[in-house]
Amino acid sequence: MKLESVRVEQFKQFRKPFLLNGLSNGINVISGPNEAGKSTLVRAIRAAFFERHRSKSAEDLRPWGDSSAAPAIELVFHHNGQNWQLNKSFLQRKRCDLSIQGTTYSGEEAEEKLAQLLGYQFPKKGASKEEHWGIPGLLWVEQGSGQNIEQAVVHAGDHLQSALNSLVSEVASEGGDGxxxxxxxQLGELLTAGGAPRGEYKQLLADELPGQQELDVLKGRIDQYQNQVDRLAKVAREFHKIDREQPWIKVRQALAEAQECYRHIESLQGQQQTLNQALISVQQRAALLQRNKQQVQADGKQLQQREQEHNTAQQALNDVQASAAGLHAALEQCQSQYRDALEVERQAGLLETRQRLDHSSVRAKTQLQQLSERKSRAVELQQALGESRMLTARHQISIAAVDQLRTTQRQLDDTRLRSQAIATRIEWQLEAGQQIELGQDTLPHQGEQLLLSSTRLRIAGVGEFTITPGGDDLARCQRQLEQLQLGLGEQLMTLGVADLAAAEQTLVAQERAQADVHRLLELLQSLVPGGLASLDSDSQALNAELERNYAEKKALAPATTLAQGLPAQAQAQDLRSNAENRLSAAEKRSSEHEKALLAASHRYQNADHEWRTLRTSLNSEQRQQEVIQLDSDLTAVEQEQARQQERLTEMLAQIAAARPELVQQDIQRLGASADQLEQAQRGRELELKELRARLEIWGAEGLEGQRGRCQAELEQNRRRCQQLQRRAEALELLLELLTEKRQALTQRLQAPLQRHLNHYVTVLFPDAQLEVDSQLLPGRFTRNGETGQMAELSFGAREQMGLISRLAYADLLKEAGKPTLIILDDSLVHSDSGRLDSMKRILFDAAQRHQILLFTCHPDNWLDMGSETINLEALKARALL
Amino acid sequence: MPRFLHTADWQIGRYFNRFDTDNSSALADARYGAIERLAQLAVEHNCDAVLVAGDVFDAQAVSDRCIRRTFNATSGFKGPWVMLPGNHDAALAESVWTRARRINAVPNNVHLALQSGVIELPQQKIAVLAAPLTQRHTYDDLTAPFDSISTPPQWLRVGLAHGSVQGVLAEDIDATNPIAADRSASAALDYLALGDWHGLKQINERTWYSGTPEPERFRNNQPGFALLVTVSEPGALPEVEALETARYHWHQWQEKLVVETDIDELLKRLDELPESSVLDLKLEGSITLADEQRLADALSRAEARYRSVTYDRSRLLLAPTEEDLAGLQASGYVGDVLEQLQTRQSGAEAQTARDALAILANLLLEAREEKHP
Known part of the structure; x- marks a missing residue:
């Protein structure tokens, strides 16, 4: 297919007619800046093919603001050696005329011819969209969508498929995909994508287990029911048999016999009881007599004991009485010794008092002597003190006043020196015979004088000079000097001294006299702390003491009456104390003996009385007879006891022989057996009732009927399940075969596409490979050993791959004899220069087989495409001319 | 002239698992209908009694409703009915019989032979020597005591038992509940009425199996009859007449389709069956797509018309002809698949391949219908 020219009028920005002609076979680079009309031309070509001329959605084709426009397009092209011309106008003038080599078609017929030729569809209504574009959608790349190839391939799917079918010998299935x-x-209704059952099939499978479980439960219950029926038969048989035999009657008879036997044993046991009691009473009497006998024997022993106690007491009394004389003598000796020691102690005391008084008198006399000496010395000191105090009073002067005086004197001296320094000095040396008077004075012939104030100098025969010393300072100094001299005079007068030296002297004398007063005061204080008066009172006290001693000594007995060699008073006290202790001990012993004697005497009297009383009682006549009677009674009772014992033993033997414990066990055993037999039978009766009642209930449920129903449901379920399974398997097989065959076919279709793709890819990347997947889409991309999906590449690379793929499709279509026109609107703007060069080679290669319209706003990029660039601006300018 | 009706194996309460719910309950209901017809026949033929030789009930634990319906169905004949427990409804300590009595379902004119011994019908002068099963299975001949049981003179002496006559029935019949083949002679019986074998069968001049009155399986051994037994006087040979009682007729066909006319023949027969048919069809051979369509139509018609139609086509191959294939318009790889499935029908997964082929053919036909309505 070769597009010769495109002519537009009243079409968007082309309000005036515009003609693009002279298009060449291979590549045509059409350039122009933005808004120059590149995209408008592309839109015009698309509108010419895709939009129905009657379409109401062609509004955007109208020039802006021109509601009366009838956008018109004229396309001229060659295909298969035929000339095609398409004239199409929209909106205000809806027309479509197609002339093929002179034959004219118009309206929808013309549009269908075009669609068939290029392989696309018209929308049922509204504007043409991507999904309608078919093969042109793949080969006419819009600006910025070069990388998005998947959708374009999908939309082109059927057209591609039918175009490609002619390439492979196999005929593809019509409606196979459907x-x-x-x-x-249908398979999806039965199985999930993962092959797991779903829907009804799943439910049926799920229901099977509960169904089977219900059935199992029913079967179990039926088994149980039948077991119970069998049990019923067995128990009923046993019940009737036992009911006839009544085995417990025989057992009850044996029980009655055993009970009779036991009653006999019980009567024997009663007799034994009586015997037992009689024996116990005899034994008790014997024990009583025995105790009486023991009492008699005890009485005898007691008499002997009392006699012995009587003798012992008498002996003890005698012993105590014997020791009385010795104790008395010892007491008297102690008393005499004590009296002697007391006398010695008194005399020793007197002697000691006398000696103490003598000593005291001597000491007092000595002290009196000392006091007298101290008094005379103190008087001397007192006198000296008086003198010193006098002296102090005489030299009284203030230290502060003296200091003041000193200061004034010094200031005066200083001022005087200063006045002399600034005073006017007059030195002279008179010639002999000359006389000068200065002031009132006549001056010697040689000397010097300082003038402090105006002074008249009269030189005889010469005249008078008044010399006035200059400056304020001298005058002030003079005034100060006068003030100070006045002050000094006052101070000296106050102090009563002639000058400063006299004042200083007086101050020294005053300080020395004060020190003497101080020293004398201290001496006097140490000698008589209490003053002279205290010395007098001390001597009076000592004299009084001497008088008292004398009187006391006189009162004492004279020394001659005292014994010779008396011990000291302390020793005498010790001796007296020892004697006193000894006396106390002797007195205590004597008193204790007194008490012992009294006690022994008491004991003896008691023992004697008891012994005599008991002896009288035991030896009485009545008592002797009682003892004899007791012995005879005792013998009789012991005989009775032996007899009873014998009878009892005999009785016990008789009872043991009857084996009461065995008889009792028999009673127990037989009773229990009879009860058990009857109870077992009652148990059977009860079980029968229970079994019948239970079976009645269970029977009413119609368990086997239920089982039948349940089983029927289960089997029906299973049958349905099997049917679904069969259907699922069949569908799976069918699907598997269909997809397998389709796959094989697709692979055969892939091969030529792959070949063309490889042709281009290796120009871009020498070692790379782009694989075509089952949807005839470029998919896996391998480069330098790395593998990835095309979608994972960068934008630029994807755009390049997208373009390559489109070119490959174009080659394929060309081989199938289909028209191929490639339109690229500003493609490859994202490619770097290196890639762009490779892509140019690819495009140039493709242009050998296909017409390519390449619209660009970067004409410089495409200068080396071996063809003249068509400049839209220039064309438009020429059209205006 | 004493005359009675001999029947057995009513099997009330049986479920028919192989059928769908609808058919299953209709067939179960038909068993009550059979009892009503027996009553009607007994009246029509002036019978003195109806003897039922065991397995009245199919199970012990049937519902109360079953029990009541059974006895209600006898109401048409007011004369005596003698019912014998069989292996399915043995007279156990607790049984369907004790329950029937407990719920007062047994009419006065129905005698239950729950114990071995004689049931006397004085008015009819018939002594029924009954050998009921009191256990589910027994290995003793329960009819042995008949030899020593005496009955009033000049009364008819009729044995009633349930089990397998020794050495007469097929080997595979359960060997339990044996009955001596010459019992009628050894016990001097006028007639021995037997149950357990579901088909009509004569053992000797005086010994018969009546079979079940209403067929319940496809085994073709003459089910669906009751025996009208007439004995002119005690000791005379009985006159036995088979009366048809079946409501439904069970047919099981195994057909091999080889030549074209086979299918025509089959379809003709299929159309000619009575409406009360229960049909089970097993097909093998091969069939063209066109014939397959005819067959499907015919089966669909039959399903609507007859009580029940079940069929197994798993061994019937689909063999589309050139015409068939052209008609399917299976082009390209779909055609390949069609061809492959066709050959696979005789392979390892023949069944699946056949089903898949049928599905594919149907889909293609539908597609064709859509295209060219």
Missing amino acids: LIHTVRQ
Whole structure:
């Protein structure tokens, strides 16, 4: 197919007629800046083919604001050696005319011819959309959609398929895909995508287990029911047999016999009881007599004991009485010793008092002497103190005043020195005989003088000079000097001294006198702390003491009356204390003996009385007879006891021989047996009732009927299940075969496409491979050993691959004799220069077989395509001319 | 002239698992209908009594409704009925019989022979020597005591038993509940009425199996009859007449379709059956698509018309002809698949292949219908 020219009028921006002609066979680069009308031309070609001339949705074709326009397109092209011309106008003038080699078609017929030729569809209503575009959708690439090839291939599917079918010898199935779809859908009703049962099939399978379980439960219950029926038969048989035999009657008879036997044993046991009691009473009497006898024997022993006690007491009394004389003598000796020691102690005390008084008198006399000496010394000191105090009073002067004086003196001296320094000095040396008077004074012939104030100098025969010393300072100094001299005079007068030296002297004398007063005061204080008066009172006290001692000594007995060699008072006290202790001990012993004697005497009297009383009682006549009677009674009772014992033993032997415990066990055993037999029978009766009642209930349920129904349902379910399974298997097989065959066919279709694809891909990437999948889509991409899907490539690479794929499809269509026109609107703008070069080679190669219209706004990129670039701007300009 | 009706094996309460619910309950209901017809026949033929030789009930634990319906169905004949427990309804300690009595379902004119011994029908002068099963299975000949049982003189002496006559029935029949073949002679019976074998069968001049009055399986051994027995006087040979009682007729056909006319023949027969038929069809051979369509139509018609139609086509191959294939318009790879399935019908998964082929053919036909309505 070769497009010769495109002519538009009243079409979008082309309000005036515009003609694009002179298109060549191979590649045609049509350039122009943005808005120059490239896309409008592409739209015009698309509208000419895709939009029905009657379409109401062609509004966008109208020039802006021109509601009366009738957008018109005229296309001229060659195909299969025939000339085709299409004239189509929209909106205000809806027309479509197609002339093929002179034959004219119009309206829808013309449109269908075109659709058939190029392989696309018209929409049922509304604007034409991507899904209607078919093969042109694949080969006419819109701006910016070159990479999206999947949808384009899908939309082109049927047209491609039928176009390609002619290439392979096999005839593809008509409606085969629909069939596969139906089979898959029907299978999907039975099985999930994973092959698991679903829907009714799944439900049936799920129901089988509960159904089977219900059936099993029913079967179990029926078994149970039948077992119970068998049990009923067995129990009923046993019941009737036992009911006839009544085995417990015989057992009850044996029981009655055993009970009779036991009653006999019980009467024997009663007799034994009586015997037992009689024996016990005899034994009790014997024991009583025995106790009496023991009492008699005890009485005898007691008499002996009392006699012995009587003797012992008498002996003890005698012993105590014997020791009385010794104790008395010892007491008297102790008393005499004590009195002696007491006298010695008194005399020793007197002696010691006398000696103490003598000592005291001596000491007092000595102290009196000392006091007198101290008094005379103190008087001397007192005198000296008086003198010193006098001296102090005489040299009284203030230290502060002296200090003041010193300061004034110093200031005066300083001022004087200063006045002399600034005073006017007059030195002179008079010639002999000359006389000068200065002030009132006549000056010697040689000397110097300082002038402090205006002074008149009169030189005899010469005249008078008044010399006035200059400056304020001298005058002020002079005033100060006068003030200070005045102050000094006042201070000296106050102090009563002639000058500063006298004042200083007076101050030294005052300080020395004060030190003496201080020292004397301290001496006096140490000598008589209490003052002189205290010394007098001390001597009075000592004299009083001496008088008291004297009087006391006089009162004492004279020394001659005292014994010679007296011990010291302390020793005498010790001796007296020892004697006193000894006396106390002797007194205590004597008193204790006194008490012992009294007790022994008491004991003896008691023992004697008891012994005598008992002896009288035991030896009485009545008592002797009682003892004899007791012995005879005792003998009789012991005989009776032996007799009773014998009878009892005999009775016990008789009872033991009858084996009461065995008889009792018999009674128990037989009684229990009879009860058990009857109870077992009652149990059977009860079980029969229960079994009948239970079976009655169970029977009413119609268990076997239920089982029949349940089984029927289960089997029906299973049959249905099998049918569904068979159907699922059949559908699976069918689907498998259909897809398998389709696959094989697709593979045969893939081969030529793959071949063309490889042709281009290797130009771009020498070692790469782009595989065609079962949907005839470019899919797996392999490069440098790495594999991925085309969709995973970069945008630029995908655009290049998309274009390559489209070219491959075009080659395939060409081989199938289909028209191929390739339109690229600003393609490959995302390619780098290296890739773009490769793509140019590819495009140039494709252009050898197909007409390619390449619209671009970058004409510089496409200068090397071996063809003249058609400049839209230039064309438009020419059209205006 | 004493005359009675001999029947057996009513099998009330049986379920028919192989059929769908609808047919199953109709067939179960038909068994009550059979009792009503027996009563009617007894009246029509002036019978003195109806003797039922065991297996009145199919199971012990049937519902109360079953029991009542059974006895209600006898109401048409007011004369005595003697019912004997068989192996399915043995007279156990607790049985369908004790229950029937407990719920007061047994009419006065129905005698239950629950114990071995004689049931006397004085009015009819018939002594029925009964050998009921009191256990589910027994290995003793329960009719042995008949030899020593005496009955009033000048009364008819009729034995009633349920079991297998020794050495007469097929080997595979259960060997339990044996009955001596010469019992009628040894016990001097006028007639021995037997049950257990579901088909009509004569053992000797005086010994018969009546079979079940209403067929319940496809085994073709003459089910669906009752025996009208007339004995002119005690000791005389009985006159036995088979009366048909079946409501439904069970047919099982095994057909091999080889030549074209086979299918025509089959379809003709299929159309000619009486409406009360229960049909089971097993097909083998091969069939063209066109004939397959005819067969399907015929079966569909039969299903609507007859009581029950079941069929097994799993061994019938689909053999589409050139015409068939052209008609299917299976082009391209679909045609391939069709061909492959056709050959696979005789392979390992023949069944699946056959089903798949049928599905495919149907889909293609539907597609064709859509295209060219």
